[in-house]
Amino acid sequence: MANTWGYGAMTNHFGDILRHSKAIFMIGANSAVANPIGFKHMLQAKDRNNAKLIVIDPVFTKSAAKADHYLRIRTGTDIAFIYGLLHLIFKNGWQDKSFIKERVYGIEDVMEEAKKWTPAETSDVTGIPEEQIIQIARLMAFTKPATIIWALGITQHSVGTSNTRILPILQLVLGNMGKKGGGCNIIRGHDNVQGSTDMCCLADSLPGYYGLSKSSWKYYSDGWGVDYKWLEKRFAAPKWMNEKGFSLAKWWQGVLQEEKTYSSSPIRALWVQGTGITSMAQTAKVKEALDKLDLLVIAEPFVNEAAVITDKRDDIYILPVCTQFEVEGIVTATNRTAQWRDKVIDPLYESKTDHDVMFEFAKKFGFYEEYTKAMRMEVVDKKLKVVKDTFNFADDACNEIARIVKTIGLGGWTAKRLREHQKQWHLFDPLTLKGRGPMKGQYYGLPWPSWDTKHPGSPILYDVDTPVNEGGMGFRNRFGLEHDGHDLLADDAVTIKGSKIKGGYPEITAANIEEVLKIKLTKEEKELIGANWKFDFSGIIQEKCAEAGVAPYGNAKARAKVWNFPDQVPKHREPIHSPREDLVKKYPTYADQTNNFRVDVKFSSEQNAQNWSKDFPTMLVTMRLVNLSGAGMLERTSKYLSHITPEMFAHINPELAADYDLKDGDDMWLHSPQGTKIKVKAIYSHSVTPDRIALPYNFAGVMQGVDYSANYPEGTKPYTIGESSNTITNYGFDIITQIPEFNAGLCLIKKA
Ligand SMILES: Nc1nc2c(c(=O)[nH]1)N[C@H]1C(S)=C(S)[C@@H](COP(=O)(O)OP(=O)(O)OC[C@H]3O[C@@H](n4cnc5c(=O)[nH]c(N)nc54)[C@H](O)[C@@H]3O)O[C@H]1N2
Ligand SMILES: Nc1nc2c(c(=O)[nH]1)N[C@H]1C(S)=C(S)[C@@H](COP(=O)(O)OP(=O)(O)OC[C@H]3O[C@@H](n4cnc5c(=O)[nH]c(N)nc54)[C@H](O)[C@@H]3O)O[C@H]1N2
Ligand SMILES: [Mo]
Secondary structure, three states: OOOOOOOOOEOOOHHHHHHHOOEEEEEOOOHHHHOHHHHHHHHHHHHHHOOEEEEEOOOOOOOHHHOOEEEOOOOOOHHHHHHHHHHHHHHOOOOOHHHHHHHEEOHHHHHHHHOOOOHHHHHHHHOOOHHHHHHHHHHHHHOOOEEEEEOHHHHOOOOHHHHHHHHHHHHHHHOOOOOOOOOEEEOOOOOOHHHHHHOOOOOOOEHHHOEOOHHHHHHHHHHHOOOHHHHHOOOOOHHHHHOOOOOOOOHHHHHHOOOOEOOOOOOOEEEEOOOOOOOOOOHHHHHHHHHHOOEEEEEEOOOOHHHOOOOOOOOEEEEEEOOHHHOOEEEEOOOOOEEEEOOOOOOOOOOEOHHHHHHHHHHHHOOHHHHHHHHHEEEEOOEEEEOOOOOOHHHHHHHHHHHHOOOOOOOOOOHHHHHHHHHOHHHEOOOOOEEOHHHOOOEOOOOOOOOOOOOOOOOOOOOOOOOHHHOOOOEOOOOOOEEOOEEOEOOOOOOOOOOOOOOOEOOOEOOOHHHHHOOOOOHHHHHHOOOEHHHOOOOHHHHHHHHHOOOOOOEEOEEOOOOOOOOOOOOOOOOOOOOOHHHHOOOOOOOOEEEEOOEEEOOHHHHOOOOHHHHOOEEEEEEOOOOOOOOOHHHHOOHHHHHHOOOOEEEEOHHHHHHOOOOOOOEEEEEOOOOOEEEEEEEEOOOOOOOEEEEEOOOOEEEOOEEOHHHOOOOOOOOOOEEOHHHOOOOOEOOOOOOEOOOOEEEEEEEO
């Protein structure tokens, strides 16, 4: 369980990279440390395909050590760098012109923006030498297929959303999407973090990315078999149903109320289940908020350090939750595949599974019946019905998901099929995911979309050279049929292999199904059918689409231009606390934002408040350690893992250390623009240049020099505790998702 910081998913999979990629462009990820098994596939691609590994990172990481090309970028300047590549690609006509014409909308605006990113300008902004920019532009243009790998060095920025858009744009321009060995492979974090993303453990959507619109709530009330009015009554007022909640990044504002919030009342109780809290930015604010709560409940297998860093004495409850080894069910891997897991043992001692904890509370609050009803339902004769009195959580929750979540195509994910995949593991090829013998025709784990129970799963997204019923598809038609007079459907030339329908087509609805699929529905079918493919419990739309070899979500153009975002095409904007004061005027951040996730967020007012780089001259990057994970409580309770990094530290270049008279291993204070500080060991390292330091983020238990050892319940203190880097990660949040700015910040070093 975890929060869901990374976003996206892999379009392809690790075996595909190993077999087909000729270039691997890793930007803002350090897979050698964060995903060592995944990284092994990339190393094998180097051996087997002579694939070139390009690593773009502000720090010379362990992944960089294995790279053919390492580009040391200044944090927060990836958009500028990609435009630098695009500039050369367009200038030389290296783009895939037919792919763009047939399958992409809005590239002209990207071309316009790319004009100003000459090698000289790009180099000045990013710190990457001009020769390297030219070399990599050429390499990417002539080495196909190439894949792009990214992770949290891309997303955790005030421009995180634009970052995640510019990379697929590069792949579209190069024609690398929907291809073996190509795509965008966003490597996800925790075990099942893809699953928790798909289930939308988020403040702005129902499961399956359905959003919070009234029609989505109606669909869910039907799917759950509960009255819509009853659901509405769960809220203080009906309007809150359609409003985003507070985000994990800034919930504390809802408690502290230091600034305006957009909520019916302040937050007084906090329920923590599956996040370490000290992994969040602004931990000093988090602590203040914890102190001020009326009630803090933590449901956890370990002692969560949320309970430790607070001075609150009463009304804190730690409920013992069992681990993943004591529960069965499905998890989703980074490549969109589901995996059935058996229970190894029953929950130990008095601990309960996560769902049983929730069920006990639902009983106390009187909504257990409504909460669990969908697990007793099925679609019979194309209609939803309650079919039984009891349920078996693992199977029936899985079937409920398959029945309801159509948006990403989980229709095929029944417990029966996924249990079978686990039993027949030996019948699947680990590199192609293809099944043999009785599993022939299916891909392991049914990578989504798996539209229905006959569908084999889709190992590579947006592949039009494969029939839909064998895992192919076009881009999704999600944003209407036209924009500014331009057709948003795929060009006539893009017929998905084996499809009855030539060229592009819209998403399939009750209103257009007869016309698009050139069929006639019976009167009975018309009565049973849902409004569109996403809202159709009857399954009729999917059935007809399968017969026609059509993807229910349409066959459209990818949009490079997002007309409803603050930046229609991505734009470089300097980090809020920029080390380059001279560039702030030229590439300013956004205007301040009101009411996103119920809070205001500062952008330009913070950027312009002072010349930050004068007082905080050193750049700050956070990183992961191979022996610790997340907030780190889990591994810091292991003697052997703790031993590898017995104390919190920062990597510092000896040149920089000399400026502050710091010997290797000396203590230093790091001060942040928001007035907080942490005390850590200075560890000499040449992985960082003298303008920046790198900190792991996996420690907690000490805050601003105060040791909280006494707050751990007896016998539970981990072997190592230390300052959390997040006490000093700088203020800043992405304008769309509100992910914190963990990576592009500044600090001031003082010898302790
Ligand atoms: N051992 C271990 N493994 C883990 C985890 C762990 O805590 N420990 N956590 C898991 C989780 S939850 C996740 S989400 C994944 C994360 O996986 P990764 O994102 O691969 O892990 P990070 O170490 O955060 O790597 C991010 C890299 O981005 C770089 N970076 C920072 N800012 C920028 C920038 O502006 N531009 C570019 N180009 N690069 C930048 C950093 O220097 C760093 O090397 O790892 C997972 N795996
Ligand atoms: N500075 C900085 N901060 C970061 C990042 C960064 O790169 N830099 N990365 C961010 C990212 S990508 C992430 S994902 C977060 C990760 O941060 P967290 O989400 O805090 O990650 P974990 O420490 O794994 O927290 C999971 C908690 O859940 C508990 N747990 C484990 N299994 C179970 C279970 O089955 N049930 C329940 N109920 N609890 C369980 C663990 O004991 C632990 O306390 O940190 C974010 N913070
Ligand atoms: Mo993560």
